Amino acid sequence: MxxxxxxxxxxxxxxxxxxxxxxxxxxxxxxxxxxxxxxxxxxxxxxNLNARALAEGRGPTLALMVSSIANPFYPEFALAAERAARAHGSFMLLCNTNDDTATAHAYLNQLAGSLSQGVLVMNGNLDFDVLRQSRCPVVLCMWEKPHESPGIPCIAVDFYLAGQLAAQHLLALGHQAIGIVVGNGKGGIHTSRLRGFTDAMAAAGVEFAPELIETVPDTVQGGYDGGQTLLQRHPQLTAIFATNDLPAIGVMHAATDLGLRIPADLSVMGITDIQMAQESRPALSTVAVPTQEAAELAVSLLRTLVGQEPRAAHGPHQMLVTSEPVLVPRASTAAPRAASTRSD
Amino acid sequence: MxxxxxxxxxxxxxxxxxxxxxxxxxxxxxxxxxxxxxxxxxxxxxxNLNARALAEGRGPTLALMVSSIANPFYPEFALAAERAARAHGSFMLLCNTNDDTATAHAYLNQLAGSLSQGVLVMNGNLDFDVLRQSRCPVVLCMWEKPHESPGIPCIAVDFYLAGQLAAQHLLALGHQAIGIVVGNGKGGIHTSRLRGFTDAMAAAGVEFAPELIETVPDTVQGGYDGGQTLLQRHPQLTAIFATNDLPAIGVMHAATDLGLRIPADLSVMGITDIQMAQESRPALSTVAVPTQEAAELAVSLLRTLVGQEPRAAHGPHQMLVTSEPVLVPRASTAAPRAASTRSD
CATH class of the missing domain: 1.10.260.40 (lambda repressor-like DNA-binding domains)
Structure with missing residues (x-):
């Protein structure tokens, strides 16, 4: 451009x-x-229309509230949302709450109607009552349960399906000894992904022991620690699924540091398809969620709500569901080798 | 906490x-x-004092303007700046300009005095006249030339020294055939780093051919492309220095994809010490700049300017210089192997 x-x-x-x-x-x-x-x-x-609008003093601003700008998914979503907002002549301000609920609530109270006309909220761990009482329209983004309304306008992604697709990929390659690293995104945000994964395992008749699940912070370091624990306790594992790309990358590092080769000795996969997934070596197999589409839907829904009467904006709650997540197989997954040929 | x-x-x-x-x-x-x-x-x-302040409608906000939220350095700086602002009871709004100057100028005009009391600016490619004419105090962050004032209040880091330290590290390991990947951060922002590096090479009596410099976008992909070009054209290289960690990580990927082992076949190093530098495999040797200190100084200087009379805020220009960059040797650099033992 x-x-x-x-x-x-x-x-x-x-x-x-x-x-x-x-x-x-x-x-x-x-x-x-x-x-x-x-x-x-x-x-x-x-x-750039919105730059002109703002310079001319008629620029409406929207806000995007995220829980942790340090998680690279959020900058990616922010870029897409910003682009969508700009296409409509709006500016997008970014508020990072650093996972602090009080800060989020305070931002919301202050932003509502003064700094911004509407707020996109990505914090799954907020008190939804506070969102409902906001003085300006709020849209919850990346809600993980399309079949269960949070009671506020939201954009949902079928993360249960994402978990299923991840399991089906590993099962199709022939893996049965699979460990799981669950990212703890507060408020049980990864439960759907985990359930989708274990349901697909059950559907394929593969037993699953609870001690093969490690719950960790949703970071590279969290995945590193969880991966190391799993691999040391259960050397028979041929694959590890992480509920998010960041911890999946950490699992790859843990495996490498333990002398395992990916995917020859261990297959690793995640969910989301953040940029780092393509850029890691080996490139990470993952289930891509439609981040850009979600951001566009979110901005579109928020703009509709901003244009409505206050009562309507808080009335029946709209949920828009994105198109389905898609498997993106890359170099980090392959068929398991026979245990006897393992290189150690 | x-x-x-x-x-x-x-x-x-x-x-x-x-x-x-x-x-x-x-x-x-x-x-x-x-x-x-x-x-x-x-x-x-x-x-959290600022959460309370904001909820009580007395919350001052500061703004941080960045050129590209997709570059992970900025979220890291933003986190540090936010923490510093919060310690003083201020909120920090983040404005991403997506490298568009018109957007940045419009933000600045709109933010000045209305949405925020002061603005931290990280865009090295803006028209400084526009910054000077801003209606609210502006502090330019991560200015790369401590010995040359930009004519506006700023926080400077000695990036020339960072370049020198990088060169001295590679030279001390015994490298002489060194390629350079220069990140094009617009406005010639990496010139100081390059000059520091080549001056240190010259001081050590090592000749340097201009064709060993590749200028690329300041991204992982940019580094990948630049690294590939250098390694294909100049197979004798034993080390590549990138002026920033992101392209350095790209260089590592390019080398890996060409079948080179790091650091056995090629040493790679960067500048900054972003989180990804520690988290990459092998971990990236780099020259760490004091990001957190810079963010704290920036917030502190901005708060001082916000508290002054408008004229004083635009008067004699303060430049605060951070402590010096520091070499952080990690696993991506080692002594060069004799050319004859190279594994291809």
């Missing part, structure tokens, strides 16, 4: 001058104006 | 009730109040 700076470079003027031409403001000579317009044509520049 | 939710769990009440007790609001029975106060004592909970 061409930026305003590139137009400025091309025309040999400052970005401020391009901005003045776009807004019919400031003193710009006809000659300069023509140069800027030529550069706009030459580069196919489309002015 | 104990959170309000943990106090609520311990007392067997909702977070809202704890909040009411802390604020002397709502209906709370004496018995419940006592339970909450006991839980606060038992857990050593310290109420």
């Amino acid at each position: 061409t930026t305003l700076s590139e137009v400025a470079n091309h025309a040999g003027v400052t970005p401020a001058t391009v901005s003045n031409v776009l807004r019919n403001r400031g003193r710009v000579s006809n000659e300069t104006r023509q140069r800027v317009l030529d550069a706009i044509d030459a580069l196919g520049y489309r002015p | 104990t959170t309000l939710s943990e106090v609520a769990n311990h007392a067997g009440v909702t977070p809202a009730t704890v909040s009411n007790v802390l604020r002397n609001r709502g209906r709370v029975s004496n018995e419940t109040r006592q339970r909450v106060l006991d839980a606060i004592d038992a857990l050593g909970y310290r109420p």
Whole structure:
């Protein structure tokens, strides 16, 4: 996408001058104006509407509240939501609550109606009553249970199915000795994924022992610790499923540090398909959730609610469900080797 | 740190009730109040002052403007800045400009004095005149040239020294055939790092050919592409230095995909010490910059400026320089092997 700076470079003027031409403001000579317009044509520049709106003092802002900006999923969602908001001329402010409920509630009370017209909430661990009482529309994003309404407008993703798909992939490769690392995203947010996985195992007639489940913080380090525990206690495991990509990457590191090769000695898979999943070595097999679609639906629903009467916005609760998660097999999963050929 | 939710769990009440007790609001029975106060004592909970301030409608907000939330350095800086702001009772809103100058300028115009009292700016590619004309105090963060003022209040880090330290580390290990991947952070932001590196090489009497420098986008993919180009064109290289950790990680992936072992066949190092540097395999050798200290200085300077008369805030420009970058040797660098023993 061409930026305003590139137009400025091309025309040999400052970005401020391009901005003045776009807004019919400031003193710009006809000659300069023509140069800027030529550069706009030459580069196919489309002015950023929301930047103009905001500069002209009519910019509505939306807010996105996340529990932990340190988890790279949230910046990815934020980028997609921001893009969607901009396409509609809105700015998106990002509020990181650092997993602190009081901070989230305070943000919500303050943001409602003053700093922003509506709030996208990604914190699954908030008191939903507080969300319901917010003075401005709220949309809960990435709700994990499409068949169970949280009682507030939300965007749901079928994470139960994501868990099933992960299990079916490992089962189809021939794995039966599978450990599970469950990311503790507060508020039991990964329960659906775990249930989908274990239900699919049961459906295939594979027994599953509870001691093969490790619950850990939803981070690379959490996955590292959980993976190390599982692999030391249960050396017979041929695969580990983590309910999220971040801990799955940690499991890969733990396996590597224990001298196991992936996928020859151990298959590892996650859920989400964050950028790091593609960028890790080996690249991580995962079940991709439609992050961008979820962000677009969320912004669209929030904008609808912002445009409605206050009562309607708090009335019957809309849940939009994204398209289904999709298996993305990569280099971290393969058929298990016979135990006897294991390289140790 | 104990959170309000943990106090609520311990007392067997909702977070809202704890909040009411802390604020002397709502209906709370004496018995419940006592339970909450006991839980606060038992857990050593310290109420989040800024959450209270914001809930009480007296919360000042600061803003942090970043060019790309997708670059994991920014979330790390944001977390540190947020923590520093909270310690002083301020909220921190995050504005991602997606590298678009017009958006940044518009944010700045809108934020100044309305949404926020002051703005931390991390975009090195903005028109400094626009920053100077902002209606509220602005502090430029992570300025790379401590010996050259940008003409606005700023926090500087000696990135020239960081480049020198990187070169000295590789030289001390015995490397002479070194390639460089320069992250293009717009506005020539990595020039100091490059100059520090090549000056240290020159000081050691090692010649350096310009074709051994690849300039790439400041991302993992950019580093991957740059690394691949260098390694294919110059198979004699025993080390590659990237001016930032993200492209350095990309270089490691490129080397791995070309069948090279790190550090046996190729040493790789970066600058910054983002979390991914510790978490990559092998762990990345790097030169750590004091991110947290920079964030704390930035918030502190911004708060001082917010408290001053408008004219003073735009008067003589303060530059605070952080403590020096520090070499962090990890598993990705080692002495070069003799060319004849290379495993291909």
